[in-house]
Amino acid sequence: MNQFSLNDDQIAVRDMALAFAADNLAPHALEWDEKKHFPVDVMRKAAALGMAAIYTSEDVGGSGMGRLDAALIFEALATGCPAISAYLSIHNMVSWMIDRYGSPEQRQRFLPTLCTMEKIGSYCLTEPGSGSDAAALKTRAVRDGDHYIVNGVKQFISGAGVSDIYVTMVRTGEEGPAGISTLVIEKDTPGVSFGANEKKMGWNAQPTAAVIFEDARVPVANRLADEGMGFKIAMSGLDGGRLNIGACSLGGAQAALDKALAYTAERKAFGKRIADFQALQFRLADMATELEAARTLLWRAACALDAKAPDATKLCAMAKRFATDTGFAVANEALQLHGGYGYLADYGVEKIVRDLRVHQILEGTNEVMRLIVARDLVGRGNR
Numbered sequence: 001m002n003q004f005s006l007n008d009d010q011i012a013v014r015d016m017a018l019a020f021a022a023d024n025l026a027p028h029a030l031e032w033d034e035k036k037h038f039p040v041d042v043m044r045k046a047a048a049l050g051m052a053a054i055y056t057s058e059d060v061g062g063s064g065m066g067r068l069d070a071a072l073i074f075e076a077l078a079t080g081c082p083a084i085s086a087y088l089s090i091h092n093m094v095s096w097m098i099d100r101y102g103s104p105e106q107r108q109r110f111l112p113t114l115c116t117m118e119k120i121g122s123y124c125l126t127e128p129g130s131g132s133d134a135a136a137l138k139t140r141a142v143r144d145g146d147h148y149i150v151n152g153v154k155q156f157i158s159g160a161g162v163s164d165i166y167v168t169m170v171r172t173g174e175e176g177p178a179g180i181s182t183l184v185i186e187k188d189t190p191g192v193s194f195g196a197n198e199k200k201m202g203w204n205a206q207p208t209a210a211v212i213f214e215d216a217r218v219p220v221a222n223r224l225a226d227e228g229m230g231f232k233i234a235m236s237g238l239d240g241g242r243l244n245i246g247a248c249s250l251g252g253a254q255a256a257l258d259k260a261l262a263y264t265a266e267r268k269a270f271g272k273r274i275a276d277f278q279a280l281q282f283r284l285a286d287m288a289t290e291l292e293a294a295r296t297l298l299w300r301a302a303c304a305l306d307a308k309a310p311d312a313t314k315l316c317a318m319a320k321r322f323a324t325d326t327g328f329a330v331a332n333e334a335l336q337l338h339g340g341y342g343y344l345a346d347y348g349v350e351k352i353v354r355d356l357r358v359h360q361i362l363e364g365t366n367e368v369m370r371l372i373v374a375r376d377l378v379g380r381g382n383r
């Protein structure tokens with residue numbers, strides 16, 4: 001009989017990540033947020049447990065697990081710190097892209113140190129003038145013998161300035177998606193520099209900055225797959241990245257709900273625990289129900305992506321949109337249930353709300369997720 005439940009291995013993986021989050025992330029998350037500290041040492045500890053290359057092949061040091069395992073891990077890690085779980089999700093996406101599209105030589109050159117996080121990875125698609133319309137990117141790579149000369153700016157890059165490896169989408173040909181290629185650009189390449197660390201509402205435990213290319217000479221040997229494949233590489237990486245971010249929202253929201261359950265069970269008003277007021281009970285019930293619904297959709301999308309199902313991209317977009325909207329709404333409701341205390345940093349709920357807000361914007365806005373779903377439902381029309 002199909003139990004529609006996790007198997008013993010999946011439960012063990014989730015419990016391992018939950019324990020890691022409780023021991024290594026949750027006790028420090030508020031301090032990292034306040035001090036804008038990027039805890040690379042802690043991420044390397046996560047990497048030692050196989051969480052930096054969850055769905056990367058084992059022959060290069062990856063864990064060789066599936067997307068559902070990844071969803072379990074990112075949700076669990078986000079119960080301790082959504083911003084660090086989300087960074088690990090980006091790093092995992094980068095490792096997978098090199099694993100999936102790299103040559104045997106490139107896989108051996110880049111992946112073993114990415115899997116241990118001796119080297120940190122970043123994903124560079126967005127530019128100052130192109131976010132949702134990713135295929136309009138302008139960063140240009142012009143062939144010069146066995147190198148490309150790269151010029152342009154990538155915007156909103158997580159890990160910029162700290163990361164060692166920048167998987168970068170560049171224009172090598174015509175306008176539009178068909179003229180895009182993917183280069184693996186190393187930090188110490190002459191002509192690569194970084195903007196100032198952006199001041200953000202949340203996600204303060206990881207740096208965000210521009211990456212600037214000025215006549216950067218990048219070996220042709222660092223191009224993933226053929227010229228013109230870059231947009232597909234970028235999009236297929238994001239299918240999984242979107243699931244990961246959705247899982248991060250679920251973990252942050254679950255932690256906020258757990259805090260709200262503890263607070264409402266302890267806080268008294270009008271002579272009884274506020275958890276005994278039915279109006280609040282119904283809100284808690286809805287929060288738990290909506291999280292469970294989002295989790296179920298996300299797991300279904302994860303299985304579809306692993307199975308290379310024809311509707312996997314659509315399901316990933318549905319799951320990202322639903323999990324990140326639900327996660328933010330649940331965390332915001334948890335803040336409300338804490339009354340004035342929810343607004344104080346020490347209670348940890350406002351930090352979750354700030355971290356989860358950006359998940360509705362990045363790795364494809366939730367408007368773009370609706371566009372992907374709608375195109376599948378009604379076709380593209382005239383663009």
Ligand SMILES: CCCCCCCC(=O)SCCNC(=O)CCNC(=O)[C@H](O)C(C)(C)COP(=O)(O)OP(=O)(O)OC[C@H]1O[C@@H](n2cnc3c(N)ncnc32)[C@H](O)[C@@H]1OP(=O)(O)O
Nearest residue numbers: 126132133134135156177208232235236313362363364368
């Ligand atoms: C703190 C910081 C805050 C901000 C942080 C921001 C940083 C980030 O989030 S990084 C990434 C975010 N960016 C995005 O997610 C981009 C969003 N946009 C998109 O996803 C796309 O541009 C989208 C969906 C709008 C479609 O674009 P469009 O130009 O219409 O391309 P489209 O015609 O659909 O596809 C072009 C080709 O790619 C292929 N393709 C599209 N999607 C996929 C996919 N998922 N997998 C494989 N191939 C794909 C298509 O099949 C097509 O190929 P062909 O021409 O052979 O048929």
